[in-house]
Amino acid sequence: MAFLSSRRRRSRLAPELDDQDLGKLMKNLLATTRASTVGMTDMCVAQISRLLERDPGDWDRRAHRMGVLAEFLAGWRLPRSWATREPRNANALVLYAWSEVARARAYSQGSLEDAASVIDSCLRAAELTPEDPTPWVVVLKAARLEHWEQPQAFGVWNEVLARDRWNREAYLNMLSYLTPEEAGSRLQVLEFVDAACARMPANAPCAAMELTAQVLQYHSVLGRGGFEALVARNHWSQATAAQALDRAAHTWVQPGFLRHARALADLNILAYALMAADRRHEARAAFEALGGTVAPWPWQAGGDPLSEFEQAQQRVARGG
Structure with missing residues (x-):
């Protein structure tokens, strides 16, 4: 039971994943606000700026941190205050816009309080840093919330790809946008995934798009309830789903294969899908690669993500 005992103790929700600098910043921000010191906003802004100014040109890392x-x-006033005080600071503008999108999803039932302000902030940031895809990523996120028509959404998506060909956020957002639950259809999802995978490097930052599409479809089946939900596991026996899972299971767990900023989030998707498909022996390698780092999605579909992760890990450890 060494696998169970060593991994279970260390299981933790870690939004920063393995980005230690980001994790330290978040702890420092909490400590600064709890201290209620004079100039608290200035101190927080200085810490955020230092991190976001590192690794220039690493758009994948930048998107993860942002x-x-x-x-x-999302629940703080800091992003808005920073953007108001520094209207020509691209970092401030993008962080404000993205935090508003996050706030809308968390607190406002998916509706932006001031969509025009969010879009304007992104466009100003894009003018200040024309090579950066991140402002356009946030526009794409806002477009989903505002139910933009497909030609507009694809136009924004193309702006991202012109700057970062395999941008993880862009692909995953377009994938969700094209689902029947948003603005597309199952056929559009399949066509989008097939077209992308035909050209995409196997270890691209957006490599999880194919498996994500299968998890989304699996969740859709579960959501129907009744008999379909009872036999939802059959989804993973279908050729397209099984092949996507095969490709990921055989490559992602290899040391150094996935090198992008959110690799551990993708390994969470792999571990979840392998468990859903009852491929527990293969899931062991994914859990070992994760080392207890838990990403909320897709575990949260079954309840508390940390509990779901640990229960799955225990089933792997028992071998049954």
């Missing part, structure tokens, strides 16, 4: 910070700060 997105985690936006979720973390």
